[in-house]
Amino acid sequence: MTALLSLKDNYYVRRLAPFLIVYLAYELIEVAVLSFLQQTGMDWSAAAALQLLGNLLMETCSSFLYLILPYLLYLAALPRAFHGSRTDHLLTTVFFALFCLLNCCEEMAEILSRDHFSFYSRQFLQSPKDTWNHMAASIPVLPVLLGVLAVSAGTTALFLKKLVPPLAAPSAPARAAAPVLACALAFVLSWGSSGALPACTAEYDEIGRDGLFSFFGDLFAVTTLPHLPSIIGPPVLAMGGIILLILLAEYFPGRLMPPACRPSALAHSIGRRMKKALRLRSDFTFWLLLFLAAVLLLRLISMGAYPLMDTTEARYAEMSRKMLETGHWLVPQFDYGIPFWGKPPLSFWASAVTMKLGGINEWSARLAPFLASLSMGLLFFAWPFRSQSRQKAAACFLVLAASGIGFVASGAVMTDEFLALGIMLSMVSFWKAVSGPSVRIGWKYLFFAGLAVGLMSKGPLALILAGFPxxxxxxxxxxxxxxxxxxxxxxxxxxxxxxxxxWYLLAERETPGFLRYFIVGEHFQRFMVKGWQGDLYGSGHASPLGTIWLYGLTMFLPWTFLLPFLRLKKPSVASGESVFPGESSFLWLWALSPLLFFTLARNILPAYVLPGIPAWCILTVRGLWQWDKLHPGIKNLIFLPASTFAVMAIFLLGNGFSQLEYRCQKQLLQSWDGNSPLYCWDAVRAPYSAQFYSSGKVRRLPPGTLPPENGKTYLAIKRADYNRNRSQLAGWKWEAEERLWLLLSSPSGPGNVKTGERAQPPDSGN
Known part of the structure; x- marks a missing residue:
């Protein structure tokens, strides 16, 4: 880590200097041109120039650091042996050329729009055609584009030989810490320039406009959440401070800090004792298991840190709660007395059981998918790895748990985790049955048990996703x-x-019409009809064809960045790898089957990629281990997301979830006394989260109808409805507010004689 602290021949100073020079030069040119065009009479004396440069350093370096984050993440992910290689030169040149092009485009747009580019970009996102016609009428588009390309190409050529200095790369921990430190420093700089904490920055402050939200600067940053800096700022600053303290303690003068008290020595001592207690010989295996345990523990704790959100999570959790309340377990109930035909009941049964054991709360409802995710992780240990089987299985488990979709789905009340578990059980059992010289007969039947799990969690789709590959x-x-x-x-x-x-026969017998809706509607029309309107319980999620591939790339982050580098070779017997031909093709078909199947589907969700993710995990680990034989240390990339999860841990322990805005009624209902009648103005039904957190006591009222006179009464109402009906609600007390909703309590006067009603059953159409 000395490379981080030494200013002489500092690796990051040399790497980032061309980017910073170009960024500041473009900013200075923009300011000079605008001052000339607007004739502001700017003083260009030496003192004024120094003051301007100081302001630029304070106000724009924060956005520069956010803009450079993708490059810092690239340096963290790039194996140490490849720093300075031809591949490094090529990729860095691409990063730099793109950086120059985008910044030149932004500064040119600022000049042409007289420093109103943020305004025009907002207008463009709202009305692209009109805004483009307005700007194209006054801007010579083709000459401007040619000029931008020429300036960007010239800048890239000027710095081409300075982009990759001949210096040794820092260690993996230092490279992992660099993005966090850069992000924290950006917050500090923005704090110093605005005079306020990051939590108090304005929506269009420099930190909120540039770089933080996208590599494209102002063009897309104008659509961001205004509270995002206040949400991620404190944990990033805390993590950056911890890293700085560790670095100072590690490299403090020896006469002031005994060597035995340095963080590296303490970590080595604690690790040695824990390894001895766990009877582990390999340092890599120890840190791998420690990281895996930390990720799982973080997910387990976080499941109760934020409420169930509308509509999917709260709806499914409420249906599980209704099972416990009514004792009706055969068919899930969409509302009291209304069967839910959209999904089989396995996931609802599981959440109902965990809520029976742990109480009616979000943590217990999410425990069921978390246990399903743990079961998926344990199945990696059954995969027939031929060498280092336990180490590779633990690495696969970590890749699954630390991936975007794996981390989210393991604590989300959905059916997809159980579908993925059933398919993984079938695929692992099938491969063990056909690849080994001998296998226990139980695995052969577990293949069919996995298909049954899929049939009971999502339906016949499981037969297709498993049978196709x-x-x-x-x-x-x-x-x-x-x-x-x-x-x-x-x-x-x-x-x-x-x-x-x-179960299918009993469900059809109890609720006639189920099989027709579930088989034809949910399994054919949902995926083939764009914007399918036959959904009885919501609306179709219309998406362009092929969107599933975009979901596949984004849901597997951060490991998606490693896929282009995984040059898998056919394993040989001498290498100790697989001895049965066709393992690679089996894994690739398994991984790609959800993407191929849903390519032509129009109504899809990101979670649909989940059944193929275990195969991607195995392919990633196999590739890293094969690559590690050529370049020892490559498999340490498995610790790539460590700093991200450290920030997430601080975010969790610091009660960061309280700053998020939820589509949920939990906070609103905390002002309800729990006993008085509770009504909700809604044209269809009360929000699912309101049903869950009121234990089913909330009643729907058609908008414009007041509840009956029955003592103290509470009314949940949307803010827009309240504004339209102020006169009718005169005298009602304002108890609480939460995002778009208000909670009112009844006045002392009489109310309307009309009573509330439960949601009416939708037309089945069967």
Whole structure:
């Protein structure tokens, strides 16, 4: 880490200097040109120039540091052995050229719009066609674009030989700490320039306009959440402060800080004792298990730190709560007496059981998908790795738990985690049955048990997502004889039907029309009809064709950055890897099957990529381990997201979730006494979160209808409805507010004689 602290030949100073010089030069040119065009009479004396430069350093370095974050993350992810390589030169040149192009575009736009680019960009996002026509009428677009390209290309050529200095890269911990320190420093600079804490920065302050939210600066930053700096600022500053304290303690003069008290020595001593207690020989395995445990513990704690959000989480948790309240377990209830035909009941049963054991709260409702995620992680230990099996399995578990979709879905009340568990159980069992010389008969039947789990969590979609890659792999590798003899198809199918078919028949018997809606509507029309209007419980999620591939890339972050570098080679027997041919093709087909299947689907969600994520985890770990044999230390990239999760931990322990805005009624209902009648003005139904946090006591009122006179009464109402009906609600007391909703309590006068009603059943159309 000395490279971070030494100013002479500092690695990051040399790396970032071209970016900073270009950024400041473009800013100075913009200020000079604008002052000339607007004839402000700016004083260009030496003192004025120094003052201007000082303001630029304070006000724009913060946004520069955010703009440079993608490059710092690249340096953190790039293996140490590759720093200074041809690949490093090429990628850094691409980063620098893009940086110059985007900054030149922004400064040119500021000049042409007379420093009103933020205004025009907001207008462009609201009305693209009109704004473009307005700007194109007064701006020579083609000459401007040619000028921007020429300036950007010339700047890139000027600094081309200075982009990658011949210096050794810092250690992995130092490179992981650099983005956090840069982010924290940006907050400090913005604080000094605005005179206020980051939590108090204005919506369009420099920190809120440039760089923080996107690599594209002002163009997209104008659409950001105004409270985002106050949300992420404190944990980033705290983490940056902790890193600085560790660095100071580590490199303090020896006469003031005994070597045994330095953080590295203390960490080594504690690690050695823990390794001995756990009987581990490898330092890498110890840190791997420690990081995995920290991620899982963070997710377990965080599940109760924020409320259930409308609509999906609160709706599914409320249906599980209704199971406990009514004792009706066969078919989930969308509302009292209204069956829910959208999904099978496995995930609802699981959340109902965990709430039965842990109480009616968000943590207990989320415990069920968390346990399903743990089960998926444990299945990695059953995958037939031929060498370092436990270490690789733990690494796969970490990749799953630390990925975007893996971390979120493991604590979200949804059905997708159970579908992914069923498919993973089937795929692992299938591979163990067909690849090994001998396998326990239980694994052969677990293949069908996994399909039953999928049928009971999401429906026949599980048969497609599991059968599609298996069928393609069997045909491609000509393994149909092996697959036919190794898998007990007849008895296994009977087992699968015995575990799932009775519920389908009983559900149809109790609620006629279920099979037609569920099979035809949910499994065909939902995915093939854009904006499908037949959904009885919501609306279709219309998306352009192929959106699932974008979800696949973003949901697997941060590991998506490693995929282009994973040059997987066919394993050999001598390497100790897989000895059965076709393992790579099986994993790739498994990983790609959800993406291929949903490519033509129009109504999709990001969670639809989850069934293929375990295969991506195995491919990532296999690639890192193969690469590590050529360049030792590459597999340490498994610790890449450590600093991100450290910031998340501080965010959690600092009660950061309290600053978020939720689509939830929990905070609003905290002002309700829990016993008085509670009504909600809504044309369809009370929000699901209001139903959950009121234990089903909330009643719907059509807008404009007052509740009956029955002592003290509470009314939840949208702010817009309240403003339109102020005269009708005269005398009602304002108890609480939460985002778009208000909570009122009844006045002493009489109310309307009309009573509240539960949500009416939608037209089934069956």
């Amino acid at each position: 298996i069928a393609l792999w069997t045909l491609w590798n000509r393994e149909w004889k092996n697959v036919w003899h190794r898998i007990p198809w007849i008895r296994g199918t009977l087992l699968m039907l015995a575990l799932s078919l009775p």
